Amino acid sequence: MAMLHIVNKSPFERNSLESCLLHAKPGATVLLIEDAVVGAAQGTVLSDRIQKALESVKLAVLGADLEARGIAQEKLVDGVNVVDYAGFVDLVTGHDNNQSWL
Amino acid sequence: MKFTILINEGPYQHQSSDSALHFVQAALEKGHEIFRVFFYHDGVNNGTRLAVPPQDDRNLPKEWSALAEAHGLDLVICIAAAQRRGVMDADEAKRQGLDADNIAPGFRISGLGQLIEGGIQSDRLVVFGD
């Protein structure tokens, strides 16, 4: 089993991403959408945490939300994938189950 | 695959209805089936036909209605959540003795069982909220 975790809150405001990473099992994918995409940027207080998370889970961000917030793809932590809405759909179908961290 | 979508927030205040709309459009384009879109909590406010956003802004209730018409989507508004927030169809307005209804085309009002049934009948259920 591999689960898709969907996070939509800025990790600088709420603990959703932190709680999600605490519960995501190795092999799971964490998709950041809406305000959560800011958590994948380089040079933040969380970048090291994200880098470490990549050792056990896959991380993806929704490109549309990234662009809307003025974050260039080159500024993402290495290893974070960018997907479009079609890619979001593929992540849902490609995992056994999914959970939104509201 | 067959999807049910749950939307927990109304239009404009949060991005969840926008995200869900884009997700549903992408899923349909990929040939997936949307079994049902269920609107709960403030999400019921996506189903009012009385919303008049500025002309240069998107009209989310209308976009949902249009998508429902184009693809035969089943857009279901939770009756308990809708009653709390004043989203009514003609029958419900009459039953409650109200002077108006406001449900948008393509939406219908029903019970929470429709959400559970969506989960049972679909391959995937995805939640959009705040």
Add this chain to the structure above:
Amino acid sequence: MSEVKKFLYVNRKAPYGSIYALESLEVVLIGAAFDQDVTLAFLDDGVYQLVKGKNTEAIGMKNFSPTYSALGDYDVTKIYVEKESLEARGLTLGDLMDLKYEDEDDDWAEKDSIRVVSASEMADIMDTQDIVLSF
């Protein structure tokens, strides 16, 4: 509708400040009629939903705490509360409501519905679900 699916309701928000806890409970009660495999998870601020001794009179809202006690009658008997979330908030099991159910497979013996689990056990519970409903 012959197949039984595993439904998990994830509660991560405190009650009364927003309507999520109350309306989530309404889904659980309706969903109980569908004979699916239902589990409730309380973590992060969601653990405040189960704290006992609430009085909502002065805020003018209905206290829906008694509804949690009725869950056992709806055959909702698996209620997992995360240990780390309790500890982070200075809470223990003793601060929570005493939720019980009668086990029909054990001569209707009264048993505790609440089980305190670690974050790692909670991760396993989440991982094995078919449907995860979060509000």
